[in-house]
Amino acid sequence: MTAPVNGSADASPGIPADPPGGRKAVAVWGIGVAVYFVAVIFRTSLGVAGLDAADRFHVNASALATFSLLQLLVYAGMQIPVGLMVDRLGTKKVLTLGAVLFTVGQLGFALSPSYGMALAARALLGCGDAMTFISVLRLGTRWFPARRGPLMAQLAGLVGMAGNLVSTLVLAPVLHGVGWTAAFAGSAAAGLVVLVPLVLFLRDHPEGHGPAPRTAGASGGFVRRQIRESWAEPGTRLGLWVHFTTQFPAMVFLLLWGMPFLVEAQGLSRTTAGGLLTLVVASNMALGLVYGQIVGRRQSARIPLALGTVGLTALLWAAVLGYPGDRAPMWLLVTLCLVLGGCGPASMIGFDFARPANPAERQGTASGITNMGGFLASMTTLLTVGILLDATGDNYRIAFSTVFVLEAVGVLNILRLRPLALARERERAHATVSGPAAPPGPVPTEPGRALA
Numbered sequence: 001m002t003a004p005v006n007g008s009a010d011a012s013p014g015i016p017a018d019p020p021g022g023r024k025a026v027a028v029w030g031i032g033v034a035v036y037f038v039a040v041i042f043r044t045s046l047g048v049a050g051l052d053a054a055d056r057f058h059v060n061a062s063a064l065a066t067f068s069l070l071q072l073l074v075y076a077g078m079q080i081p082v083g084l085m086v087d088r089l090g091t092k093k094v095l096t097l098g099a100v101l102f103t104v105g106q107l108g109f110a111l112s113p114s115y116g117m118a119l120a121a122r123a124l125l126g127c128g129d130a131m132t133f134i135s136v137l138r139l140g141t142r143w144f145p146a147r148r149g150p151l152m153a154q155l156a157g158l159v160g161m162a163g164n165l166v167s168t169l170v171l172a173p174v175l176h177g178v179g180w181t182a183a184f185a186g187s188a189a190a191g192l193v194v195l196v197p198l199v200l201f202l203r204d205h206p207e208g209h210g211p212a213p214r215t216a217g218a219s220g221g222f223v224r225r226q227i228r229e230s231w232a233e234p235g236t237r238l239g240l241w242v243h244f245t246t247q248f249p250a251m252v253f254l255l256l257w258g259m260p261f262l263v264e265a266q267g268l269s270r271t272t273a274g275g276l277l278t279l280v281v282a283s284n285m286a287l288g289l290v291y292g293q294i295v296g297r298r299q300s301a302r303i304p305l306a307l308g309t310v311g312l313t314a315l316l317w318a319a320v321l322g323y324p325g326d327r328a329p330m331w332l333l334v335t336l337c338l339v340l341g342g343c344g345p346a347s348m349i350g351f352d353f354a355r356p357a358n359p360a361e362r363q364g365t366a367s368g369i370t371n372m373g374g375f376l377a378s379m380t381t382l383l384t385v386g387i388l389l390d391a392t393g394d395n396y397r398i399a400f401s402t403v404f405v406l407e408a409v410g411v412l413n414i415l416r417l418r419p420l421a422l423a424r425e426r427e428r429a430h431a432t433v434s435g436p437a438a439p440p441g442p443v444p445t446e447p448g449r450a451l452a
Contacts, residue, residue, distance in 0.1 A: 103191025235357025245410025247374025283341020
């Protein structure tokens with residue numbers, strides 16, 4: 001087990017318990033969040049260009065879904081390696097590599113003359129994107145006092161959703177105004193803009209609050225131990241399933257299928273459909289603050305809030321898909337988009353189960369495992385919807401029924417893991433307040449104060 005890290009909750013006596021925070025911390029954290037902001041713009045750019053991509057590369061719905069599927073496959077597959085990389089190499093190196101990769105990927109997507117090359121570009125983009133979120137979470141814990149961790153994570157999430165908003169409000173009209181190549185190549189310049197301050201000014205931690213030197217050891221043994229011990233915790237698995245069940249309905253809608261559904265199945269103009277996609281993002285940003293306050297003040301609300309979001313999402317999707325006639329009324333579509341805005345904030349609850357289940361030295365790995373959940377569900381839904389659309393002649397009612405199947409699987413696993421995870425969490429809370437009676441090793445932080 002690695003030595004305690006200066007500034008963490010398990011620091012040794014005589015070592016400052018917390019990083020200092022302050023203006024410099026805000027500036028450094030702001031650089032990292034700016035990188036994440038650009039990564040989200042690039043990640044979600046295909047959501048407003050799905051129909052254009054189908055025309056440009058002459059592909060059907062299944063092939064179109066493969067763009068986002070491959071990108072998410074790379075993203076999800078990179079989560080555990082990225083968590084380990086951040087612990088081993090530091091935030092700056094990982095973020096810099098990520099920024100280079102997603103910038104090259106976005107530029108390659110702009111210039112790709114064929115479907116195959118465009119797929120490769122999206123895979124490269126997904127690889128770079130995967131290196132941002134966990135890195136930004138780590139910056140927050142390295143530069144700010146522990147009590148600020150939940151706030152910094154929520155703010156990072158809001159900035160990420162703002163990147164989604166930029167894709168919808170800015171990239172969509174630019175794409176239709178200047179064309180594919182100019183729009184995507186021009187947006188790639190944003191990657192260079194954030195890369196410069198990242199290289200020049202970002203630091204992994206404040207002076208005097210760096211990690212203790214590592215002792216020589218077998219790297220492979222460390223990796224296996226980190227993954228095995230993180231997965232053994234029911235809180236980590238519960239976090240994954242909460243993330244799995246809550247995040248994917250909104251992500252699938254925003255990332256690819258929302259625009260085609262609203263335009264082709266509901267008969268809306270692209271402008272109106274873009275407005276509804278914007279509403280999802282705006283609702284996400286507003287509800288993120290609400291969910292954060294509720295969970296921070298009342299930990300018993302975590303499961304009800306997550307399951308309530310799932311239930312309400314399923315109810316609204318059922319109402320839209322089952323509405324008599326060919327098209328749902330605008331008020332119902334607006335309500336659906338408002339409810340979908342709660343999916344992202346609800347998915348953050350998953351981290352609030354994984355964090356207290358793992359000591360400080362496993363936080364990166366546990367966060368990576370949790371973060372895989374929603375992206376695995378999104379990949380499954382993206383592909384299944386595309387296959388069903390092709391098989392049924394673009395019957396969106398049948399295709400989007402996939403949502404209910406995955407939500408049912410997720411809810412069953414949440415209910416299965418909840419008792420054991422909460423029991424282990426209570427044991428750790430008791431061990432923490434018991435003081436000398438607590439077992440040796442890193443002391444868990446207060447349950448419920450989410451690292452996010």
